[in-house]
Structures are given as structure tokens and as C-alpha cells.
Amino acid sequence: MRIDRKSLSNAIARANLAPSVHNTQPTRWRIDGNGIITLMLDSNRILSIGDPEGRDARLSLGAALEGTRLALSEIGVEIRHMEAAGNQKCDQFQPVLHLDCKPNNNVEPLQYSKYVDERFTWRGGFLPASSELKHGLVEVTEKADSLTVIDDVDDITWFADINDNASLSFFRDKAYRNELISWMRFSSKDSRWASDGLSTRALGMTRAEAIGANFVLRSPAFEILDGMGLAKAIVSENKKTRTASAIALFHRPVEEDPIESGVAYYQYLLALAAAGFSTWPMAVLADAEGPRVEISKKFGLPSTHRLLNVLRIGLAPLTAEKNRARLSAGTLMV
Numbered sequence: 001m002r003i004d005r006k007s008l009s010n011a012i013a014r015a016n017l018a019p020s021v022h023n024t025q026p027t028r029w030r031i032d033g034n035g036i037i038t039l040m041l042d043s044n045r046i047l048s049i050g051d052p053e054g055r056d057a058r059l060s061l062g063a064a065l066e067g068t069r070l071a072l073s074e075i076g077v078e079i080r081h082m083e084a085a086g087n088q089k090c091d092q093f094q095p096v097l098h099l100d101c102k103p104n105n106n107v108e109p110l111q112y113s114k115y116v117d118e119r120f121t122w123r124g125g126f127l128p129a130s131s132e133l134k135h136g137l138v139e140v141t142e143k144a145d146s147l148t149v150i151d152d153v154d155d156i157t158w159f160a161d162i163n164d165n166a167s168l169s170f171f172r173d174k175a176y177r178n179e180l181i182s183w184m185r186f187s188s189k190d191s192r193w194a195s196d197g198l199s200t201r202a203l204g205m206t207r208a209e210a211i212g213a214n215f216v217l218r219s220p221a222f223e224i225l226d227g228m229g230l231a232k233a234i235v236s237e238n239k240k241t242r243t244a245s246a247i248a249l250f251h252r253p254v255e256e257d258p259i260e261s262g263v264a265y266y267q268y269l270l271a272l273a274a275a276g277f278s279t280w281p282m283a284v285l286a287d288a289e290g291p292r293v294e295i296s297k298k299f300g301l302p303s304t305h306r307l308l309n310v311l312r313i314g315l316a317p318l319t320a321e322k323n324r325a326r327l328s329a330g331t332l333m334v
């Protein structure tokens, strides 16, 4: 029995609801007639400044792989076997994994598939969580050996401060800032507003703030404002960070392929969504060596693990909009 192409295309659109760095959505899917789905990396969507080794792109592909597994389970398709694609010569699209798929009437939707729609990155202030919800958070994180959770108020304040410092040093790097700006969508008139990147709405900005950001983040305004001592206030997330119920350190074995880390990352985000929590990463704290080493030491992470991300965890308001811009299935299937 063949897999119906329309269902597959819907499944791929759902798989791509997985998180990705800067919402670059670097994963592409190629389907051949024998039930083989190949996951590919679009090299045009790897951040050459922010992610020169392609670690975040591979981690994002890992999340999309987990998304694929969940979405296929919803249409009764099992992945029988998975194989690395090896080092093939390629242009824009680099084959990464072959999935051998087959329809199977016994396949049921996987546990977390129903939270795929609910999960999203919330970049506003969090609401206080009840002790019952916090108990749910403990239940998720106790089972998670790659998450170290910190809920001490003084520690959360410390993270708010070091996040602002680390962000400022990244923003001072003009090439990094320009790359980020190229993925920011400042106006709904931008044709890519609903398809990829970081819309100012998803970043939690009002329209006036978006207009301001489009000016102050660019050169020479940023450098001038920095010279006046105002840049830190511009990039600060301090007040919002302090409202988080907890901070989670996501750390994985040093030698692990980031694809595997990405699978685990998405599973954790969905488990947290199932417990009612939203997350908001502070990736700069894992990307910059200074904070990464300091955090790993302060919170006793195993020396065999590398800190890959730091998450703010909390309760998003019920009125929070998801604002998830995504590429069409037609673009994702190559």
C-alpha cells in the first residue's frame, strides 16, 4: 500500500511546526515512490555567522525529525528504519537521513502529537503558576536527565542579568546583528511575514516598537546609541525573564550528533507544553563560551555534557497569540 501524497504533504507541514533557530526552517523533505522519505538540510538556511558549524541547523533538523515521527503517526504511517544519508555531494540540499516508511493500521498517534499545535515560543512576561502546575513541571523534569531545572528566585534574577549581558555582546557584533536582522520581519507587508523568520509580533513587539527596532538595531544607530550607554536597555529582556517560573538547562553528551539532541529538545518542549508550560530560549547563554562554562560549573552539569540551550519556562497568558510563521508544504517538499 502506498502512502497517500496529500496526507503526506499535510504531515510534512505539521512536522515543520517543530522549532528551529531564528525560525529558519532548514529541513526539506524528499519523497520517493518506495516509501523512502529523505530529510535534507537547505544550506541556504544555515546561519553562517550565528551558527558557522551548522550545529543549530542540525539540531533544528532533529526537532523536525521528531515532528515527522509525530505527524506520520497521526496518519498511520510507521518509520521502519532510519539511516544516515552519508556524505553525498550536493548543491543547496544536503541529504541527511533516509526514513523507510510504511502505512500500518496498528500505528496510533504518538502521545505528544496533540501538543504540536499548542507548543510555541512565548516571548512575553509569564503569569505566576499555581503550585499544582509547578508540580506538573517537577514531574516532567524529574524524568528528564538532560534538563536541569532551577526555580530559585535569586538564580532566575541572575540568569536575567547574564542573559542581558551576553545578548549585548552578541548585538555589538555587527555581522551577527545584520544576520539576525535579515531573519527579522519588521512589517506584515513583508512577503515573508507569515512564512519564516522572526516577525516582530512573534518577538512580542508592538507596531511602534517594531518601527523603532527597525531603526535602532541597524548601523549606525545602534553604535551611536551604544556610545550613549543606551544599547543595553534596547536589547534587555530582564523584566520578562524574571517572571519565569523556572529556568531549564538543556544539556546533552558532548559527542552526540546535534540531530539526536534536536529530537530530545522537541520532546521536552512538548512534554512541557503538555504540562501547561511555554518556553522561551536564551541561546546566547549556551553559544557564548564564558556564560556556558560559568553556568555549567555553577549548576554542576556533568563534564561529559555540553550546555545546548537555556530555557525560560512559564505560563503564557491565555490570550497569547501563537504567531507561527511557516513555509508552505510545497516549499518544504523538494
Ligand SMILES: Cc1cc2nc3c(=O)[nH]c(=O)nc-3n(C[C@H](O)[C@H](O)[C@H](O)COP(=O)(O)O)c2cc1C
Pocket: 017, 018, 019, 020, 021, 022, 023, 056, 059, 060, 063, 119, 120, 121, 122, 123, 197, 198, 280, 281, 282, 283, 284, 309, 322, 323, 324
Ligand atoms: C537551537 C534553537 C535556538 C533558539 N534560540 C532562541 C533564542 O535564543 N531566543 C528566542 O527567542 N528563540 C529561540 N529559539 C526559538 C525559535 O526562534 C522558534 O522555535 C522559531 O521562531 C519558531 O517559533 P515557534 O517555536 O513559536 O514555533 C531557538 C530555537 C532553536 C531550535
